[in-house]
Amino acid sequence: MDFNDTKEEAAFRTEVKAWIDANAPTYLAESLVASGFGSTGTGDKDPLAEAKMWQKKKSDAGWACIQWPEEYGGRGATPMESVIWNQEEGFYSKLSGTFIIGQGMCAPTLMAYADEDQKRRYLPKLASGEEVWCQLFSEPQGGSDLAGLRTRAERDGDNWVINGQKIWTSGAQYSDFGILITRTDPEVPKHRGLTMFFLDMKSPGIDIRPIKQANGESGFNEVYFDNVIVPDAQRLGEVGGGWQVSLTTLMNERLAIGGGIATGFPEIKALVETLPMGDGFAIDNPAVRSKLADWYAKTAGLRNTAARAMTALSKGEVPGPENSIGKLVAGGMMQDIAKYAIDLQGLKGVIVDPELAVSSARFQAMLLRSPAVRIEGGTDQILRNIIAERVLGLPEDMRADKGIPFSQIPSNTGSTGKTSTSR
Amino acid sequence: MNFDFSNDEKMIRDQVARFLSEQCDSKVVRGILEGDENYSQGVWTGLAEMGVMATAIPEAYGGVGAGYPSLCLVAEQIGAHLAPVPFASSVYLATEALLQFGSDDQKESWVPRLASGELIGTLAADAATSCRVEAGKLSGKKMIVADGGIADFALILAEDEKARIGLYLVELNHNSVKRENLQTIDPSKNSSSLYFDAADAELIGGLDAGIAEIDRIYDRAAVLVAFEQLGGAARALDMAVNYARERFAFGRPIGSFQGLKHMMADMYVALKLAESNCYFAAWALDTQADELPLAAATARVSATQAYQLCTRDNIQVHGGMGFTWEFDCHLYYRRSNYLTLILGGLSEWEDKLVDCLPDERAA
Ligand SMILES: Cc1cc2nc3c(=O)[nH]c(=O)nc-3n(C[C@H](O)[C@H](O)[C@H](O)COP(=O)(O)OP(=O)(O)OC[C@H]3O[C@@H](n4cnc5c(N)ncnc54)[C@H](O)[C@@H]3O)c2cc1C
Numbered sequence: 031m032d033f034n035d036t037k038e039e040a041a042f043r044t045e046v047k048a049w050i051d052a053n054a055p056t057y058l059a060e061s062l063v064a065s066g067f068g069s070t071g072t073g074d075k076d077p078l079a080e081a082k083m084w085q086k087k088k089s090d091a092g093w094a095c096i097q098w099p100e101e102y103g104g105r106g107a108t109p110m111e112s113v114i115w116n117q118e119e120g121f122y123s124k125l126s127g128t129f130i131i132g133q134g135m136c137a138p139t140l141m142a143y144a145d146e147d148q149k150r151r152y153l154p155k156l157a158s159g160e161e162v163w164c165q166l167f168s169e170p171q172g173g174s175d176l177a178g179l180r181t182r183a184e185r186d187g188d189n190w191v192i193n194g195q196k197i198w199t200s201g202a203q204y205s206d207f208g209i210l211i212t213r214t215d216p217e218v219p220k221h222r223g224l225t226m227f228f229l230d231m232k233s234p235g236i237d238i239r240p241i242k243q244a245n246g247e248s249g250f251n252e253v254y255f256d257n258v259i260v261p262d263a264q265r266l267g268e269v270g271g272g273w274q275v276s277l278t279t280l281m282n283e284r285l286a287i288g289g290g291i292a293t294g295f296p297e298i299k300a301l302v303e304t305l306p307m308g309d310g311f312a313i314d315n316p317a318v319r320s321k322l323a324d325w326y327a328k329t330a331g332l333r334n335t336a337a338r339a340m341t342a343l344s345k346g347e348v349p350g351p352e353n354s355i356g357k358l359v360a361g362g363m364m365q366d367i368a369k370y371a372i373d374l375q376g377l378k379g380v381i382v383d384p385e386l387a388v389s390s391a392r393f394q395a396m397l398l399r400s401p402a403v404r405i406e407g408g409t410d411q412i413l414r415n416i417i418a419e420r421v422l423g424l425p426e427d428m429r430a431d432k433g434i435p436f437s438q439i440p441s442n443t444g445s446t447g448k449t450s451t452s453r
Numbered sequence: 454m455n456f457d458f459s460n461d462e463k464m465i466r467d468q469v470a471r472f473l474s475e476q477c478d479s480k481v482v483r484g485i486l487e488g489d490e491n492y493s494q495g496v497w498t499g500l501a502e503m504g505v506m507a508t509a510i511p512e513a514y515g516g517v518g519a520g521y522p523s524l525c526l527v528a529e530q531i532g533a534h535l536a537p538v539p540f541a542s543s544v545y546l547a548t549e550a551l552l553q554f555g556s557d558d559q560k561e562s563w564v565p566r567l568a569s570g571e572l573i574g575t576l577a578a579d580a581a582t583s584c585r586v587e588a589g590k591l592s593g594k595k596m597i598v599a600d601g602g603i604a605d606f607a608l609i610l611a612e613d614e615k616a617r618i619g620l621y622l623v624e625l626n627h628n629s630v631k632r633e634n635l636q637t638i639d640p641s642k643n644s645s646s647l648y649f650d651a652a653d654a655e656l657i658g659g660l661d662a663g664i665a666e667i668d669r670i671y672d673r674a675a676v677l678v679a680f681e682q683l684g685g686a687a688r689a690l691d692m693a694v695n696y697a698r699e700r701f702a703f704g705r706p707i708g709s710f711q712g713l714k715h716m717m718a719d720m721y722v723a724l725k726l727a728e729s730n731c732y733f734a735a736w737a738l739d740t741q742a743d744e745l746p747l748a749a750a751t752a753r754v755s756a757t758q759a760y761q762l763c764t765r766d767n768i769q770v771h772g773g774m775g776f777t778w779e780f781d782c783h784l785y786y787r788r789s790n791y792l793t794l795i796l797g798g799l800s801e802w803e804d805k806l807v808d809c810l811p812d813e814r815a816a
Contacts, residue, residue, distance in 0.1 A: 323803035331726025
């Protein structure tokens with residue numbers, strides 16, 4: 031067991047540090063550090079433009095998606111090197127939020143299922159941030175129960191015609207491409223009638239409508255498809271094999287979201303160290319200390335668990351469902367931390383104006399954004415199901431739809447699923 | 454970075470696991486819980502024959518020198534099997550304190566016999582003022598000493614005539630010492646009150662010589678006890694999962710009810726976090742890293758949380774059966790709460806943890 035860098039790792043770290051020191055957008059440092067949750071603070075600069083600039087700069091120097099093979103825009107780095115890169119990039123990685131879905135979920139899916147020409151065409155631009163991708167999975171009738179989705183794809187010669195609706199699509203409004211899961215056969219059990227594609231988000235017939243979120247921002251969208259044409263060459267995997275393909279995406283989703291996930295711990299610690307309470311600071315209060323210790327233990331536990339996953343990965347083991355714990359722990363914890371931090375602020379805690387609020391209103395932003403962490407990318411309940419069934423081996427939930435053709439599955443839009451896609 | 458135990462370390466673990474599975478089932482634990490013996494001499498002797506007490510002791514003092522990560526994995530097995538032996542007191546505390554504070558002569562005269570399991574020691578380092586040393590004789594009392602009814606000697610924190618604090622070795626099998634066993638929440642572990650009436654006392658190390666460093670002994674022991682907690686927690690979760698798969702209600706296995714599935718998922722999460730923190734602490738212990746105090750407190754806090762959660766909810770999963778004397782659930786429940794309190798309770802370790810966090814206020 032050894033936590034220190036090996037000689038090669040140390041040399042790599044030095045190289046990374048030097049490059050970041052020389053190239054990072056230091057003018058954004060202050061706003062990035064103070065950055066709230068769910069949004070990237072870039073002061074008076076446009077966040078998307080800044081994100082793309084930093085990504086392109088990294089890519090030009092060979093520091094984008096470093097674990098990918100060189101021919102796809104990476105540098106063929108080891109998992110450990112990738113960890114080192116992430117540690118050194120630090121808060122500048124907040125700028126990469128825009129690309130997480132594309133690079134963390136769409137790309138692994140393309141690598142596994144796209145043909146060689148497509149990989150060489152799309153992956154390098156995905157790595158460089160020149161093209162942004164989104165994930166068109168969830169639907170009004172297919173969230174946790176993703177396989178309940180209804181967007182239809184019908185074959186027409188060398189093409190497919192798409193009709194239906196996606197929802198909660200993060201970043202659709204600025205995405206160039208998306209991966210799209212559809213129903214191609216409603217007459218077989220739900221998991222068997224799905225097919226995956228990727229498509230150009232500028233295709234005729236796509237209508238993107240922003241949804242205003244509970245925290246007031248608009249990160250996600252409704253996406254409508256009206257006779258949208260997708261060439262068969264852009265199919266990923268077999269016809270009817272979409273579920274299998276989606277598992278690749280979702281497995282990587284949990285790694286991408288769960289790995290370096292924010293918990294709110296450094297923020298709460300900084301607050302209680304400086305917040306006056308009694309004769310001293312909040313951190314001197316036993317009740318505060320007890321909570322802080324608990325949160326630190328969880329944060330350290332996540333960090334150390336990620337380090338173990340890295341060790342396993344570098345020994346060639348495949349990351350398993352146990353990685354579901356990252357988001358499950360961090361989501362609830364962030365919500366608790368936000369609530370507690372605000373409580374410590376007393377009545378001032380209600381203020382969200384960054385000019386007036388304690389800690390530039392970061393805890394208020396955290397409070398309002400954190401509910402989403404417990405929903406996006408698999409809800410807390412779904413993650414617990416996964417741990418219970420796939421890690422602990424407990425029996426599956428009883429399912430009312432097991433083995434029934436999709437078209438016969440009961441739903442609240444009628445006695446059967448036949449009412450199909452809504453529009 | 455390499456965050457895994459080596460094959461040699463795992464081999465030692467497997468050996469101990471095999472021995473304990475065969476020789477330390479719950480009948481043995483119950484023998485101590487319900488009977489008059491203070492510990493299982495059979496298990497102790499078996500472990501001694503395998504050289505388990507010697508695992509991390511340097512070869513110069515009769516040890517095996519296999520290192521602390523190996524000892525951590527041994528501790529995990531001790532915890533998993535609820536081994537009713539004074540392992541923590543003798544190995545993590547008495548041996549470590551002697552190695553840390555003893556003179557070369559003292560180490561040579563005591564440690565090899567601890568390594569072989571021939572002697573059992575314990576440490577009573579709380580409330581120094583409760584014992585007083587005058588002219589080499591120690592008097593006073595220690596109200597609660599883990600394995601005090603078993604140990605051949607105790608290391609006692611005491612004051613001398615000039616109110617200087619020192620660590621003294623007192624042999625207990627002597628009529629100047631009275632021991633009284635205490636009834637506790639976990640009768641499979643011995644706890645005793647010790648009364649001293651001018652008992653021979655040998656000063657270990659010097660007076661005031663780094664006795665403040667006694668906390669470091671507790672840090673080190675905390676890592677090892679955390680591994681015991683980890684082993685027990687994993688067992689409790691296993692019991693719950695197995696029972697939930699077999700027991701039927703409403704025409705289906707109870708493990709298919711989400712109320713229970715999610716409870717067990719949470720047990721798993723707590724266990725996994727604790728396990729990862731323990732692994733990090735094992736590394737810090739092994740390398741004497743600067744991070745040790747923080748890593749130890751972190752491992753201790755999360756292992757305590759995990760063990761308590763897993764044993765509590767293991768009973769819940771078992772329903773009425775879980776509340777019977779006959780089922781083993783309560784053995785783990787008892788042990789988890791006992792281990793929480795030795796070395797200082799959860800709130801004490803939470804407090805220490807926060808003390809160890811780097812102060813990042815703008816200087
Ligand atoms: C901020 C944000 C961004 C998102 N971005 C994207 C995106 O880019 N692309 C995309 O495709 N999707 C995206 N999503 C959608 C997200 O994946 C879904 O919201 C999520 O999977 C839950 O589905 P749902 O909203 O339909 O809720 P439902 O599935 O209706 O869940 C409602 C409640 O029922 C519970 N529940 C459902 N099934 C079970 C079960 N079997 N056992 C126990 N409880 C159950 C859930 O846990 C939840 O509490 C995003 C969501 C959010 C909040």
